[in-house]
Amino acid sequence: MTITVQCPTCSAPVEWKAENTYRPFCCERCKLIDLGAWAAEEHAIPGNDLEDEMFSGDLPTRPH
Numbered sequence: 001m002t003i004t005v006q007c008p009t010c011s012a013p014v015e016w017k018a019e020n021t022y023r024p025f026c027c028e029r030c031k032l033i034d035l036g037a038w039a040a041e042e043h044a045i046p047g048n049d050l051e052d053e054m055f056s057g058d059l060p061t062r063p064h
């Protein structure tokens with residue numbers, strides 16, 4: 001019997017099994033997105049390496 005849950009990020013069906021290290025997310029990307037959103041809301045974690053990796057493709061920070 002397989003338990004299926006919904007990915008909190010993209011609502012895709014996710015099989016809840018030990019091999020799925022990203023559960024309840026469907027993939028690493030969705031997990032990082034969710035964690036990033038959480039960190040952004042909290043504003044409590046300085047120098048977040050996770051965000052740096054997620055947005056590594058963005059332009060360097062510059063004043064607006």
Ligand SMILES: [Zn+2]
Nearest residue numbers: 007010026030
């Ligand atoms: Zn997903």
